[in-house]
Amino acid sequence: MNIEYVLPNEIEKRSFEIIDEELDKLGIKLNSDEELVTKRAIHTSADFDYARTMTYSNDAVKIALDLIKNGADICTDTNMTLAGINKAVLAKFGGKAFCYMADEQVAREAKERSITRASVSMEKASKNSKPTIFAIGNAPTALITLKELMENGYKPSFIIGVPVGFVNVEVAKELIIASDVPYIVNRGRKGGSNIAAAICNALLYMCKE
């Protein structure tokens, strides 16, 4: 193996060319609307499983782009996703990204009620006065709480449901897929804070173009 000389500003382009070549080899043709989002999930994980498991509601990408362009906020369930989201691009459209996981009051309330901080964070975020895109990369309990809030009349603008793991992750994602909220969900156990940030950034870069 030798080092391939690629200029810094060409690395991402070259990476996406390689992803295209590999998808071709696997015989996978992505839906054109969704292609840039799924490919950015692959780019951030080098895991081609995402080409088969990423699931979109009708017109999901179009709806998400309209929301961002109209200044929607993004609520995440991890500070890692918050760190990864391109907040400068989001701010250009009037949106802000936020995460309540490190909020002391959220931690206290979660402990008192024996529920997760992610669940309390969702309840708190549901009071945001602006349209809100939820980008969930870690906690299935965040999705379960969002579903409960929806049953009580709350309407999240959009859910990016890509928690990762082994306890209630798959069932929580199916709850969102079965609901009437617009969504991008990665079916199965995989996902993560990096995937949630990658999906947000793919959408943000599409808005910028």
Place this chain on the structure above:
Amino acid sequence: MNIEYVLPNEIEKRSFEIIDEELDKLGIKLNSDEELVTKRAIHTSADFDYARTMTYSNDAVKIALDLIKNGADICTDTNMTLAGINKAVLAKFGGKAFCYMADEQVAREAKERSITRASVSMEKASKNSKPTIFAIGNAPTALITLKELMENGYKPSFIIGVPVGFVNVEVAKELIIASDVPYIVNRGRKGGSNIAAAICNALLYMCKE
């Protein structure tokens, strides 16, 4: 599928039980020193490939734990990894975590020299007066630069080499494996800022016990 009721403080324990069951099914027996680190990489990605590709130099975990217990710093190549590292535990041992990727002077110099910000960040970090563990979750160029610095006499204390992607990722990891630095590397294309943070946290939690 039904929601399994698990108390918040039991979710992680239950997750690791499921990971153990799956590893058993796959017939994989991890080395006992390395087990908690590899399992935390699986926990953060739900990707069992890590059980086969995580690669450790001799006594890597023991060396890393000694470094942390003696106050070593951790330098990362992404703000997402920085956000994910449990900095409170690190601080208890006297270490701090840092990342120069958002440093304006680093960005300027990278542009002038047509190299990546990750490369300039590593040069800057090599001047840290304290023993430094490098946790690289994104940029293979960070590993290539660390290798060049080593050829010029610099001794990183430890390298966690888990960049992700398609351009020079595999070759950069092999450079570290072939060097004489103590390392934890994930061979192949996979890795990421989440994996880098998970490895750091696995080590930190082992120090705490």
